[in-house]
């Protein structure tokens with residue numbers, strides 16, 4: 424059957440909800456089949472003892488949180504690649520031989536092939552991943568961004584040779600500049616360091632701001648902010664439960680559209696003149 428298929432290629436259980444928790448239900452309402460790659464099990468990351476509860480490990484807890492989010496974000500399928508979470512650059516966990524960042528550094532072709540294999544199976548026309556800075560510099564985000572970009576290129580090259588399946592469009596999900604500026608402003612107001620934000624204090628908002636890329640598409644998401652909040656709440660161990668009235672209000676004011684940077688086909692301008700990532704996609708059956 425001819426269908427619109429979209430693959431989101433991310434690193435951790437929570438990236439999907441925090442990043443695209445409003446855009447995903449919008450696409451699903453539009454009849455798009457949405458697939459997710461979650462490359463790691465989220466093994467690392469501070470989890471308050473009270474939340475560990477019955478779970479044997481942080482990974483087990485975080486996978487249960489992803490299962491909770493799937494009630495709201497109705498993916499056609501989720502592909503777990505099973506790498507270890509790397510934690511932040513320079514941490515001890517980032518040199519574990521099974522972690523995504525280490526695997527990417529030492530075996531990039533293998534990681535690329537894992538992503539390419541998912542693409543061959545799901546056959547998305549549109550692929551989304553992080554920007555080149557991995558949103559906020561997390562080594563797993565950067566690793567999956569690079570592996571996804573290479574897999575995309577590999578499949579396009581294969582298709583040029585043997586008329587096989589090829590993805591048609593590649594986008595990076597964009598973080599709104601205004602929202603980053605607000606976070607920096609609020610952090611300074613509270614006497615916090617904007618270079619050490621987030622539950623793991625590993626988010627340098629100033630660097631994230633300097634790595635923002637041009638936006639070419641703005642997808643309207645205003646009716647889906649409640650679902651975004653519900654999916655985010657599932658990831659309580661990562662701070663998803665801490666949605667204040669102010670943050671909700673800011674979301675309603677600032678997040679009426681989700682921006683995307685078009686990578687392929689390469690744009691010849693830096694204008695945001697798209698509102699539908701499937702606008703000029705050739706719809707085809709899954710082979």
Ligand SMILES: [Zn+2]
Nearest residue numbers: 434435438561
């Ligand atoms: Zn992440």
